[in-house]
Amino acid sequence: MNSAYFTNNTIVHPKFFFISGFNGIPYTDYYYVFLCFVYSATVLVNTFVMFTIYTDHCLHSPKYIAVFNLAVSDLCASTALIPQMIDTFLLKSHLISFEACLTNLFFVFSFIAMQSFTLTVLSYDRYVAICFPLRYNExxxxxxxxxxxxMLWIFAVMANLISVMFINTLSFCRSTVITSYFCDHGPIHHLACNDNTPSAVINWTHPVITLWFPVLFITGTYICIGRALLKISEASDRLKAMKTCTSHLILVSVFYLPICITYGMCSFIELNARIISMSLATILPPVLNPIIYSLKTEEFRESIKKLYRRRCTAQKK
Known part of the structure; x- marks a missing residue:
């Protein structure tokens, strides 16, 4: 154990934490193969989305700026999470230093927060487009x-820096086993043997700010969108407006539903099942988001065709 001092009280930090993760879960080797596939696909599709948006000036619009940011957040979140999981559980490197653990916690939660915030920005875009179509460009x-x-990036970074700062004031003199698949804030602050009230408050408020508030905001925007759609007299126009929201609604469902269900039923779900469900809830949206929101959009498909034709013309020359 290393010792540090904070406000005249001895703070004991362990040299290492032990991430228990998927211990006791059968056939996990197959899951690690799945993780490798998911991460490779995530890097490929999100990089392709970012490249397409960057190179095609027709996609330099507010909506696709948000989509570009979502692709960045997805790629970064997967990179902060999946390689560490593979190293920890496939290569049996369960020990992680205290400093590396806090670094992992900071990056994972910062990028997940940005995924959530970006979905909120996209819902705001749809809300203005449907409820105030004449003023949208303004x-x-x-x-x-x-x-x-x-502003959202700054907020996400600052919020998680504060979270890490409070964990750094905790003292760990008992178990150092983290019952999660990464350096998760909740399991870490439960290990503290000094007063962890400030950290517990952060642990409670963090999901409220990054998950529940965005869910409430998105729900509110879609209630307003639903009312606006009911006022459209032509059924074809109503259907066309609804189609512009379909991809975003699927995206929201894929991201929020598994996390909300797992959080809401955590006391009824067995530990290993909770770990598996939460890991799937965090690694699958980054690979599905580009397919759902970008590749299914007509504008984006036209951009892909344009890039393909440009490449074919260049090869002929």
Whole structure:
């Protein structure tokens, strides 16, 4: 154990934490193969989405700025999580240093928060487009989306720096076994043997801010969208407006439902089942998001065709 001092009290930090993760779960080797496949696909599709949006000036619009940011968040979240999981459980490197654990916690939660916030920005885009169509270009501009995105990044980083700071004030003099598949905030602060009230408050407020508030905001925007759709007299126009929301609704369901269900039923779900369900809830959205939101969009498909034709023309020359 290493010792540090904080406000005249001895703070004991372990040299290492032990991540128990998938111990006792059968056939986990197959799961690690699945993780490798998912991570490779995540890198491929998100990089392709970012490249396409960056190279095609027709996609330099507020919506696709948010989609680009979602692809960045998805790629970073997977990179912060999956390689560490493979190293920990497939290569049996269950020990992780205290500093590396806090670093892993900071990056994982920062990027997951940005995934959630970006889905909220996309719901705001759909809300303005349907409820205020004549003022859309005035309200939602490239500049406004860039400013909102930058502010959300700053907020996510600062919130998780505060979270790490409070964990750094905890003392660990008993078990150092983290019952999760990464350096998760909740299991870590439960290991503390000094007063962990501030950290417990952070552990409670963090999901409220990064998950529940966005869910409430998205729900509110879609209630307003539903009311606006009911006012459209032509059924064809109503259907066309609804189609613009379909991809985003699927995206929201894929991201929030598994996490909300697992959080809501955590006291009824066995530990190993909870670990598996939470790991799936965090690794699958980054690979599904580009397919659902980008590759199914007509504008994006046209951009892909344009890039393909440009490449074929260049090869002929």
């Amino acid at each position: 309200i939602v501009t490239n500049k406004s989306i860039l400013v909102i995105t930058a």
